[in-house]
Amino acid sequence: MEFEAMSCDELSAYLRSVPCVYALLNEPGELDIAEVGDGNLNFVYFASNAKTPEKSVVVKQAPPFLRLVGKSWPLTRHRMEREVAALRRFGALCPQHVPRVYHADSERFLMVMQRLSSHRILRQGLMEGVVYPKLAAHLSTYLAHTLFFGSDLYLAPDVKKQAVSAAINSELCKITEDLVFTYPFEDHPSNAYSAAFPRAEIERLWASPALRVAVGEMKWSFMNDAETLLHGDLHTGSIMVNQDETYVIDPEFAFYGPMGFDIGAVLANLLLAYFSRDWHDRHARVNAKAPYRDWLLDQATLIWSGFADQFVALWREHESRRKSRFIGDDHRGACAEAFRTHFMQRLFAASLGFAGCKMIRRIVGMAKVADVTSIADEALRATVEVRALRCAERLLVERHAIAGIDDVIALAREIQATHYAST
Ligand code: SR1
Ligand code: MG
Numbered sequence: 001m002e003f004e005a006m007s008c009d010e011l012s013a014y015l016r017s018v019p020c021v022y023a024l025l026n027e028p029g030e031l032d033i034a035e036v037g038d039g040n041l042n043f044v045y046f047a048s049n050a051k052t053p054e055k056s057v058v059v060k061q062a063p064p065f066l067r068l069v070g071k072s073w074p075l076t077r078h079r080m081e082r083e084v085a086a087l088r089r090f091g092a093l094c095p096q097h098v099p100r101v102y103h104a105d106s107e108r109f110l111m112v113m114q115r116l117s118s119h120r121i122l123r124q125g126l127m128e129g130v131v132y133p134k135l136a137a138h139l140s141t142y143l144a145h146t147l148f149f150g151s152d153l154y155l156a157p158d159v160k161k162q163a164v165s166a167a168i169n170s171e172l173c174k175i176t177e178d179l180v181f182t183y184p185f186e187d188h189p190s191n192a193y194s195a196a197f198p199r200a201e202i203e204r205l206w207a208s209p210a211l212r213v214a215v216g217e218m219k220w221s222f223m224n225d226a227e228t229l230l231h232g233d234l235h236t237g238s239i240m241v242n243q244d245e246t247y248v249i250d251p252e253f254a255f256y257g258p259m260g261f262d263i264g265a266v267l268a269n270l271l272l273a274y275f276s277r278d279w280h281d282r283h284a285r286v287n288a289k290a291p292y293r294d295w296l297l298d299q300a301t302l303i304w305s306g307f308a309d310q311f312v313a314l315w316r317e318h319e320s321r322r323k324s325r326f327i328g329d330d331h332r333g334a335c336a337e338a339f340r341t342h343f344m345q346r347l348f349a350a351s352l353g354f355a356g357c358k359m360i361r362r363i364v365g366m367a368k369v370a371d372v373t374s375i376a377d378e379a380l381r382a383t384v385e386v387r388a389l390r391c392a393e394r395l396l397v398e399r400h401a402i403a404g405i406d407d408v409i410a411l412a413r414e415i416q417a418t419h420y421a422s423t
Contacts, residue, residue, distance in 0.1 A: 167255050
């Protein structure tokens with residue numbers, strides 16, 4: 001049967017028929033329903049009690065196609081089950097940073113969840129130049145806890161393997177394999193270029209064996225390294241913030257993959273925000289005290305270092321409680337510490353490689369980011385895009401040689417200060 005989105009009346013009647021939702025909404029006589037989704041995949045509604053509008057929930061429903069494209073791109077509706085399971089798992093690990101799921105319906109492929117009415121999408125706040133003082137602490141905590149507790153560093157091996165199999169999300173992973181790791185690196189019809197974008201810049205990347213090999217390695221890792229339960233799409237549009245709180249939403253791409261993929265997504269989006277400042281600084285509503293671009297780079301530093309410190313602390317604490325080491329006991333623990341150091345260096349390099357892929361896909365591929373697309377000055381937008389591509393290329397190709405996050409920041413500043421002849 002052809003899919004029809006629920007009408008407001010149908011949704012209203014449905015929500016009133018679910019006892020826990022009916023109670024949460026203060027036993028509404030009438031509900032105000034508004035479709036508010038601007039994401040690429042699903043329909044999203046706000047449903048509020050018409051008499052007490054502060055009693056409100058979010059309803060998210062998966063249509064049997066990709067919303068961005070329409071019925072010509074069919075998708076299984078079971079993706080909603082992956083998202084619900086991931087929200088529940090991440091919510092158990094980090095309740096302060098994950099919206100609550102109140103109700104999930106596996107026949108209608110919808111869920112009812114916490115409405116974050118005093119929060120906004122981080123990408124919008126960053127474009128306006130808003131400082132979020134707790135953002136880095138919150139995101140580093142979220143990353144450390146979700147990535148550590150989903151991994152073999154914490155879970156028993158049999159539990160982990162069961163979890164990997166239960167979270168297989170092949171259809172959405174295929175979107176990432178194509179749109180992040182494949183199409184931007186070939187002359188694919190789904191790629192889209194801005195008006196003044198110098199095509200030679202992308203042709204240069206396509207012709208670079210070092211870049212192509214690096215991207216191949218990242219794609220291989222994405223497809224094979226089932227390290228932990230990932231969010232899978234952790235860009236700044238998947239984060240909601242206010243001055244006090246940070247929530248991570250929309251884990252429909254969740255699966256067991258390489259840890260660096262989530263970390264890289266955050267770093268990539270901060271770098272895209274950074275390179276876009278030449279435009280947004282002119283239009284920002286907020287007057288930041290220090291240049292806002294410095295604050296953005298500080299967030300990258302604080303998120304990586306805060307994540308690394310907490311992740312290693314969780315690992316050590318778990319080992320000392322369990323009295324067992326991942327690599328076997330050497331009595332003094334020196335080998336365990338050496339392994340940890342090696343592990344974190346490898347994770348850092350992987351995060352940079354994934355960040356590079358994610359920056360390139362947003363410039364070259366079909367799904368772009370508003371930080372860049374909202375730049376109305378075509379020449380300036382092209383300059384921003386070239387800088388982002390140059391930075392991404394260096395992150396990918398030099399990822400094993402970049403010693404630490406300070407070097408990433410220095411690289412971003414160097415590229416921002418460079419005039420590229422082709423633009
Ligand atoms: C075709 S879906 C495009 C993108 O939207 C999601 O947010 C993911 O990033 C996906 O790659
Ligand atoms: Mg999303």
